[in-house]
Amino acid sequence: MMKSKFHKKTFHFKLPSGTSRGILTEKHAWFIEIWEESNPSIVGTGECSIIPGLSPDFENFESYEEQLSKVCENLQIDLENWPSIKFGVECALLDLKNGGKGVVFDNSFSRGERKLAINGLIWMGDKEFMQSQIQEKIDAGFTTIKMKIGSIDFETELKLLQSIRAEFSSDQITLRVDANGAFSVDEALEKLRKLAKFGIHSIEQPIKAGQYEEMRNLCVNSPVKIALDEELIGVNQLEKKKELLDLIQPDFIILKPSLHGGISGCKEWISLAEERKINWWITSALESNIGLSAICQFVGEYKNRLPQGLGTGSLYTDNIPSNLIVKEGQIYLSL
Numbered sequence: 001m002m003k004s005k006f007h008k009k010t011f012h013f014k015l016p017s018g019t020s021r022g023i024l025t026e027k028h029a030w031f032i033e034i035w036e037e038s039n040p041s042i043v044g045t046g047e048c049s050i051i052p053g054l055s056p057d058f059e060n061f062e063s064y065e066e067q068l069s070k071v072c073e074n075l076q077i078d079l080e081n082w083p084s085i086k087f088g089v090e091c092a093l094l095d096l097k098n099g100g101k102g103v104v105f106d107n108s109f110s111r112g113e114r115k116l117a118i119n120g121l122i123w124m125g126d127k128e129f130m131q132s133q134i135q136e137k138i139d140a141g142f143t144t145i146k147m148k149i150g151s152i153d154f155e156t157e158l159k160l161l162q163s164i165r166a167e168f169s170s171d172q173i174t175l176r177v178d179a180n181g182a183f184s185v186d187e188a189l190e191k192l193r194k195l196a197k198f199g200i201h202s203i204e205q206p207i208k209a210g211q212y213e214e215m216r217n218l219c220v221n222s223p224v225k226i227a228l229d230e231e232l233i234g235v236n237q238l239e240k241k242k243e244l245l246d247l248i249q250p251d252f253i254i255l256k257p258s259l260h261g262g263i264s265g266c267k268e269w270i271s272l273a274e275e276r277k278i279n280w281w282i283t284s285a286l287e288s289n290i291g292l293s294a295i296c297q298f299v300g301e302y303k304n305r306l307p308q309g310l311g312t313g314s315l316y317t318d319n320i321p322s323n324l325i326v327k328e329g330q331i332y333l334s335l
Contacts, residue, residue, distance in 0.1 A: 004034040004072040004092070006048075008065070011288055011316040017123045022053075027286055027316065028061075030068055032085075034075070034092040035100075044096025047291035048088035049258045055285070056234045056259070057082040079262070080236050084285075086262035091294045094263075102293060109300025112335035116299055117307040119144040119176060120329065124151035130160055138164075141328035144174040144201075144307040150182025154191060161198040170199035174307070181208035181230060188218055196223035202252055205229045216248045227252035232269065233259050241272055253278060254309070258285040263298055270302070283309025289322035296324070296331060 011027045030048040035041075048068065050058040058064055071077055071085060075093075079086035094104045108114035120137030122130055122145060130147070137145055145164070149157045164173060175198060183191055183206045192206065202225040207214060209230040219226050228250045235241055245253075253273050255266045266282065273280050282299050284292050292313050299308055310331050313324050323334045 001037045002034055002075055003037050003040070004032060004075060006030050006032045006065075006068045006072060009288070012318055013315055014317050017315065024286075027288075029288055029291070030065070030088070031290065032068065032071070032088045032092050034089075034096050036096070042096065042100040044092040044094070044100050045102070045290060046088035046091030046093075046095065047287050047294070048084045049285050049287040049291050050084050051285055054230070054233075054259070055084055057084055083261050083265060084258040086265070087257040087291075087294075090263045091291070095294075102290075103297070104294040105297040105301055107297065107300040110297045110333065112333045114300060115330040115332040116296060116310065117144070117305065117329060118142075118311045118326070118331050119146040119174075119307045119309055121309065121311060122147040124148045126152065127156050127160065131163070134160065134164060138168070138173070143172070143329050144176065146176040146178060146309065148178045148180065150179045154194075158194060158198075161195070161200070165198045170201075174201045175199065176201050176204070178204040178229070179206045181205050183207050185211060185214045189221060192218070192222045192224045200224045202227045204254060205231060209233065212244070212247055215250075219248055219250055225251035227254050229254040229256075236261055236265065238268065238272075241269060245272055245276055245278065249276075250278060253280045255280060255282045256285040257282070257295060257298065258287065258291070266298070279306065280304070281306045281308050284312045286312055286315065288316065289313050289320045289324055293322060293324055293333070296333075 008030050013025055017024045028050060032046050032048060033043050035043045052058060067082060067085060071089060091104050095102060098106060103110050120142035122133045177200055185207055188206050204227045206218060232253060235244055253269060255269055257263055257266050260266055260269060270280055282295060284295055292310060296310055311326055325332055325334045
């Protein structure tokens with residue numbers, strides 16, 4: 001018989017981090033632990049990570065912890081509408097199965113044999129702050145940079161991209177941008193044309209989610225390849241996933257297990273995308289090193305060579321100690 005419990009931990013950002021949902025200074029996570037009653041010394045651990053305003057299963061602390069309590073009473077409970085908790089439970093069960101040593105998947109990544117390429121993330125902020133981050137990532141050896149846009153004047157953002165291209169060609173530095181739905185439908189195509197001048201690899205979610213026909217039209221006409229992110233949140237039924245991908249036909253989908261159905265939900269999205277020749281990559285939802293390691297191991301199950309969005313382990317002053325290493329634009333386990 002399995003037993004389980006959970007506890008909450010709050011992490012603190014080294015620097016206030018700007019997102020489309022405001023400035024983040026702290027991050028809340030819950031850790032679920034599962035063990036066999038007959039062998040309590042071996043414990044599997046999983047992280048349930050939320051981003052207020054984005055996570056579809058988080059309204060407030062009270063209702064979230066109420067659901068976690070229900071899960072601990074019954075690990076078979078339906079978690080389709082609770083993706084962050086589902087991810088935590090899945091990881092804890094896999095960790096338990098593999099001996100409770102933080103091994104969620106036994107593969108070349110978890111054995112320290114494989115490195116994953118990742119992008120360097122540029123947080124929203126004023127021009128000087130974003131410029132300093134860009135230089136820092138380039139100095140650190142990143143060859144793929146992802147810049148969040150939509151929080152400052154668009155022309156200023158274009159100048160930041162222009163400053164990168166003045167020094168580095170698209171063969172040297174790959175540029176991704178993430179609009180988090182910041183563009184209006186009327187202005188989106190014109191802005192995409194301006195972005196295209198700088199050899200942009202892709203743009204995440206140029207317009208707000210839920211505008212399927214408008215997003216489809218953008219995918220057809222945009223000179224910049226489009227990736228769906230928020231668009232996938234809350235789409236849990238297999239047929240609904242198929243309908244969305246077949247209608248919009250994006251160039252990429254971007255998956256976060258804590259938002260997109262846990263490990264099993266992401267596996268389903270990946271299978272459907274690959275059937276349709278749609279490329280994909282995975283990013284963290286600002287998990288601590290526990291969740292981040294699990295996501296890296298999940299990516300290690302695939303042969304995907306695109307840079308992933310997994311460079312968030314150094315965000316916190318009080319992160320959980322880990323043997324995850326980020327160096328020269330790659331992440332790996334040092335065993």
